[in-house]
Amino acid sequence: MDANLLSGFLRLQELVGGNVTVIFLSEIVWEKFRPNTGCFEPLIICFPDYSKAELQQILSLDHHPEYSADLYASYINILLGVFYSVCRDLKELRHLAALNFTKFCEPLVKGEAKESDTHRLWRNIEPHLKKAMQTVYLREISSSQWEEMQQKEGELHLKGLSAHAHVELPYYSKFLLIAAYLASFNPARADKRFFLKHHGKIKKTNFLKKHEKTSNHLLGPKPFPLDRLLAIFYSIVDSRVAPTANIFSQISSLVVLQLLALVGHDDQLNSPKYKCAVSFDFIRAIARTVNFEIVKYLYDFL
Amino acid sequence: MSKRKSKENCLTHGECILKAQRMLRERFCHQKIPGKPFGVESQHKHLLELLKRTAVHGESNSVLIVGPRGAGKTMLLNCVLNELLEVKHVQENVLQVQLNGLLQTDDRIALKEITRQLHLENVVGDKVFGSFAENLAFLLEALKKGDRSSSRPVLFILDEFDLFAHHKNQTLLYNLFDVSQSAQTPVAVIGLTCRLDVLELLEKRVKSRFSHRQIHLLSSFRFKQYLEIFKMQLSLPEDFTDRRFAEEWNQNIKSLCEDRSVEDVLQKHFCSSKDFRSLHMLLMLALSRVTVSHPAIKPTDLLEASRLCTMDSKANILHGLSVLELCLIIAMKHLSDIYDGEPFNFQMVHNEFQKFIQRKSHSVHNFEKPVVIKAFEHLHQLELIKPMEGPSVRTQKEYQLVKLLLDNSQIMDALQKYPQCPTDVKQWAASAFG
Numbered sequence: 001m002d003a004n005l006l007s008g009f010l011r012l013q014e015l016v017g018g019n020v021t022v023i024f025l026s027e028i029v030w031e032k033f034r035p036n037t038g039c040f041e042p043l044i045i046c047f048p049d050y051s052k053a054e055l056q057q058i059l060s061l062d063h064h065p066e067y068s069a070d071l072y073a074s075y076i077n078i079l080l081g082v083f084y085s086v087c088r089d090l091k092e093l094r095h096l097a098a099l100n101f102t103k104f105c106e107p108l109v110k111g112e113a114k115e116s117d118t119h120r121l122w123r124n125i126e127p128h129l130k131k132a133m134q135t136v137y138l139r140e141i142s143s144s145q146w147e148e149m150q151q152k153e154g155e156l157h158l159k160g161l162s163a164h165a166h167v168e169l170p171y172y173s174k175f176l177l178i179a180a181y182l183a184s185f186n187p188a189r190a191d192k193r194f195f196l197k198h199h200g201k202i203k204k205t206n207f208l209k210k211h212e213k214t215s216n217h218l219l220g221p222k223p224f225p226l227d228r229l230l231a232i233f234y235s236i237v238d239s240r241v242a243p244t245a246n247i248f249s250q251i252s253s254l255v256v257l258q259l260l261a262l263v264g265h266d267d268q269l270n271s272p273k274y275k276c277a278v279s280f281d282f283i284r285a286i287a288r289t290v291n292f293e294i295v296k297y298l299y300d301f302l
Numbered sequence: 303m304s305k306r307k308s309k310e311n312c313l314t315h316g317e318c319i320l321k322a323q324r325m326l327r328e329r330f331c332h333q334k335i336p337g338k339p340f341g342v343e344s345q346h347k348h349l350l351e352l353l354k355r356t357a358v359h360g361e362s363n364s365v366l367i368v369g370p371r372g373a374g375k376t377m378l379l380n381c382v383l384n385e386l387l388e389v390k391h392v393q394e395n396v397l398q399v400q401l402n403g404l405l406q407t408d409d410r411i412a413l414k415e416i417t418r419q420l421h422l423e424n425v426v427g428d429k430v431f432g433s434f435a436e437n438l439a440f441l442l443e444a445l446k447k448g449d450r451s452s453s454r455p456v457l458f459i460l461d462e463f464d465l466f467a468h469h470k471n472q473t474l475l476y477n478l479f480d481v482s483q484s485a486q487t488p489v490a491v492i493g494l495t496c497r498l499d500v501l502e503l504l505e506k507r508v509k510s511r512f513s514h515r516q517i518h519l520l521s522s523f524r525f526k527q528y529l530e531i532f533k534m535q536l537s538l539p540e541d542f543t544d545r546r547f548a549e550e551w552n553q554n555i556k557s558l559c560e561d562r563s564v565e566d567v568l569q570k571h572f573c574s575s576k577d578f579r580s581l582h583m584l585l586m587l588a589l590s591r592v593t594v595s596h597p598a599i600k601p602t603d604l605l606e607a608s609r610l611c612t613m614d615s616k617a618n619i620l621h622g623l624s625v626l627e628l629c630l631i632i633a634m635k636h637l638s639d640i641y642d643g644e645p646f647n648f649q650m651v652h653n654e655f656q657k658f659i660q661r662k663s664h665s666v667h668n669f670e671k672p673v674v675i676k677a678f679e680h681l682h683q684l685e686l687i688k689p690m691e692g693p694s695v696r697t698q699k700e701y702q703l704v705k706l707l708l709d710n711s712q713i714m715d716a717l718q719k720y721p722q723c724p725t726d727v728k729q730w731a732a733s734a735f736g
Contacts, residue, residue, distance in 0.1 A: 002407075004403070004404045004405075004407060004465065007404050008404040008405065011404065013331075013332070014332070014376075015402065015404075015405065027683070027684060028684065028685045029615040029616055029619065029685075030615060031615070032685060037371075037464070037496055037497060038370075038371040038496060039371070040371075040579070041579060041580070041583065043583060043586065043587075044610075044615065046613070046615060046618050048618065048621070048622070049618075049621060049622025051721060052721075052722075084624065084625075085624055085625040085626055085666070085667065086624055086625075086626050086669065086673060086677065087624055087676075087677075087680075088622065088623075088624045133669075133670075133673060134670055134672070134673070137673070137676075138672050138673065138676060140672075217649070218647070218649050218650045218653055219647075219649075219701070220647065220649065220697065220698070220700075220701030221698075221701070277698055
């Protein structure tokens with residue numbers, strides 16, 4: 001927003017000279033908007049948030065005409081029980097309530113339960129709502145997909161995007177990715193210890209021990225040059241691998257899949273630097289498929 | 303006569319209150335600019351003298367009125383102008399051009415506005431001018447046409463003067479001051495600004511053409527006078543319809559001024575800012591508590607109004623957070639304590655949260671990581687945390703460094719007021735290092 005817009009609107013009454021009121025709506029506190037040379041201060045009215053009881057009341061207003069208000073109220077109660085400690089946004093809760101009500105009423109429609117069988121209804125809907133938290137709430141699957149899935153009988157098989165734990169990769173690509181992970185999360189000085197056959201004893205000096213406050217896993221992946229990646233790769237792969245263009249193109253395709261990230265300028269052809277962009281669970285799953293014990297090679301787990 | 307009087311006094315109590323509220327509200331919301339501002343007699347005289355010289359004697363002048371926000375600059379100017387226009391000769395002769403730095407953000411726009419306010423659009427028509435100076439000279443020349451041999455005096459009033467100094471090359475200012483130095487048309491350039499260092503903003507050539515005349519409005523009144531102003535602002539005028547009601551009201555206000563707690567509230571406000579706008583906001587809030595069942599302002603009203611004015615709005619936001627988001631804030635608080643305020647990333651916060659879940663928590667669920675990320679992003683949206691650098695594509699979301707924008711006392715206060723806060727969360731917050 002231009003600097004003069006806010007100040008202008010605050011003074012609109014003075015500039016126009018008539019009876020004009022300007023109403024500003026904001027989610028963020030007023031102090032963050034105040035211009036630095038000062039301005040015409042507005043009257044601030046704070047809207048308090050809804051309490052749990054008020055949310056219950058408001059959400060119960062949406063009840064379907066086919067079922068009683070009490071039934072809907074108990075449904076809302078269950079919904080709030082699952083979602084209230086995570087999210088209090090009225091719009092999100094209304095959306096979730098609308099999406100899941102048909103599933104809630106399923107036993108009533110099928111004739112398996114009556115309106116007063118609260119326990120059975122609860123048992124039916126609770127795992128469903130927990131599933132919703134991992135998928136629809138996170139917008140990982142769309143609402144229409146969710147509704148479709150509810151209509152199908154049987155177990156819920158649809159998983160959200162982030163739950164996809166592994167991608168099908170060729171054999172060497174998996175090792176390249178593992179090598180990249182090790183290069184990102186191990187400090188370079190520890191490479192000798194892990195990857196050489198006859199390394200000497202490596203002592204952690206006192207200085208190092210004192211300054212190891214946070215593990216590398218908390219700070220994030222570090223960039224590494226291509227040479228280091230290849231060095232680690234050759235040492236962890238059992239068979240003899242020739243450094244053909246095939247290997248390099250696999251590295252590029254890992255970058256395209258966003259499992260590796262290119263650091264620095266795109267034009268730097270000489271010694272490109274990369275960073276590994278996968279999580280620990282992901283790489284562990286991949287390492288398991290090639291029978292590689294990655295935990296033994298990680299510095300943080302020494 | 304007596305019949306009319308009794309009719310007037312027949313306003314019901316409710317109507318009286320409404321009328322009184324309306325009158326006072328107009329005063330507080332600045333719908334009517336009141337009479338003279340308080341305590342600026344010498345400045346008033348000075349400015350009037352200056353403008354008279356331009357309007358009556360045809361002398362060109364330039365002046366800057368400088369004072370902090372809410373000191374009464376516009377009020378003073380309007381007062382002086384009203385007094386000036388009472389002179390008959392002046393009213394017919396003098397032209398006014400009002401420019402505002404917030405609206406005229408460019409010199410071209412300013413020139414168009416000047417043309418419009420001098421009613422010279424038809425005269426200018428489709429002419430194209432080579433430079434700003436040519437255009438301005440043409441406009442001023444056009445004012446000469448008619449019987450008079452000399453041109454009509456023009457008063458240029460520039461509100462938010464410091465914003466004009468940010469325009470490219472300061473052409474408008476240069477040309478206006480140039481005209482005020484040369485003896486062609488009697489022109490007065492009056493600038494109003496809140497910046498005390500406004501002269502530093504002017505270019506050398508502009509500064510040299512300015513007369514360096516400044517009128518300072520620094521509210522120099524003491525607390526006693528502040529109390530007097532408070533009483534005056536809340537009192538109903540003599541000509542209020544229901545005399546009895548007005549007298550009762552004014553009596554109540556007088557007793558209010560003698561109350562100890564009211565004096566404390568006003569002292570607190572006086573110490574933080576002397577200007578009238580903040581006083582008006584306080585009075586506005588106190589006035590809005592007056593109803594038929596509560597017909598007079600009591601000291602508690604002022605206390606409540608003062609509390610509303612000085613409230614911490616961030617605390618309200620913390621009140622509305624979900625339990626998961628609150629846990630994240632407490633985790634961030636512990637991280638700030640351990641690492642002395644250094645920035646952290648989401649992964650570290652999640653790690654702290656996991657430690658709490660595994661060791662100390664009974665009531666808080668272990669949520670999946672994406673759900674926790676969504677809660678973290680909600681906090682980011684509310685601007686309770688701030689990223690250290692812009693959103694870069696290079697670092698992953700979980701590893702971007704952020705800083706917490708709340709301090710420990712705010713968090714602990716919020717926890718006290720948080721409805722149905724789980725006890726293990728409270729204990730975790732109070733413990734030393736998580």
